[in-house]
Amino acid sequence: MSYQQRVLRVMRYIEDHLDEELSLDHLAGVACFSPFHFHRIFRGMTGEPVKEHVRRLRLERAAGRLQQGAGPIIDIALEAGYESHEGFTRAFHARYGESPAEFREAQSVHLLRLPARWAVAARHTGPYAEVGEAWQRLFALAGPARLLGPGLEYFGIVHDDPDATEPAAQRYDAALKVKPGTAPPAGLDVVELPEREFAVLRHSGPYHLLGLTYARLCGEWLPQSGREAAWTASIEYYRNDPRSTPPERLITDIYLPLE
Secondary structure (H helix, E strand, C coil): CCHHHHHHHHHHHHHHCCCCCCCHHHHHHHHCCCHHHHHHHHHHHHCCCHHHHHHHHHHHHHHHHHHHCCCCHHHHHHHCCCCCHHHHHHHHHHHHCCCHHHHHHHCCCEEEEECCEEEEEEEEECCHHHCHHHHHHHHHHHCCCCCCCCCCCEEEEECCCCCCCCHHHCEEEEEEEECCCCCCCCCCEEEEECCEEEEEEEEECCHHHHHHHHHHHHHHHHHHHCCCECCCCEEEEECCCCCCCCHHHCEEEEEEEEC
């Protein structure tokens, strides 16, 4: 068995036994490595120490429990291997930038009415995973036009459901809020967004997992709410900068338009 296969074996073992005591000696035995060398081998091949790997997986599971509203926070803390609420809160805040209580509160859907807004936007047509080019184009053109400054408000306008529209046809606008009547720089479009009520749900984590939060909002909350989704684009507000924020700490507020 190769080194890669042995490390993968112990990683799968950890995932299946998160509720158990996972000592270095025991995990070294699972991987068939010497306890003396196992720690260095694991860190060198995965990029993180064994204990940090286990801690991260337990915290990620705890975040999932909080999103689901599953039980008291102290029970989730104990399940994650922490003996106190305070220790769990410190570790959770260090990873996600907010306390477990704040994280859970942000996972609840709330209704918000936004006033009419103007924006300049760069259109992207193609897979949503490739929208970065539209953002680069937006800021490259907005900067010389002096549209960037303090209090910058930017958001994505998501026109299509990636589960229903083939990747090549998916439409997305990288948008920057501007004052009404602002003339757009060449290469950008003006978008007028009317006043509307939205259901808002926060997504914490990598952008490629946004679909899970959309599924929760549209597949769980909406059918039980008695409301109807409007036949228009959703909006994504990005609350931190992906260039300087670890993927697991990215925060996106999803705005689902309502009739």
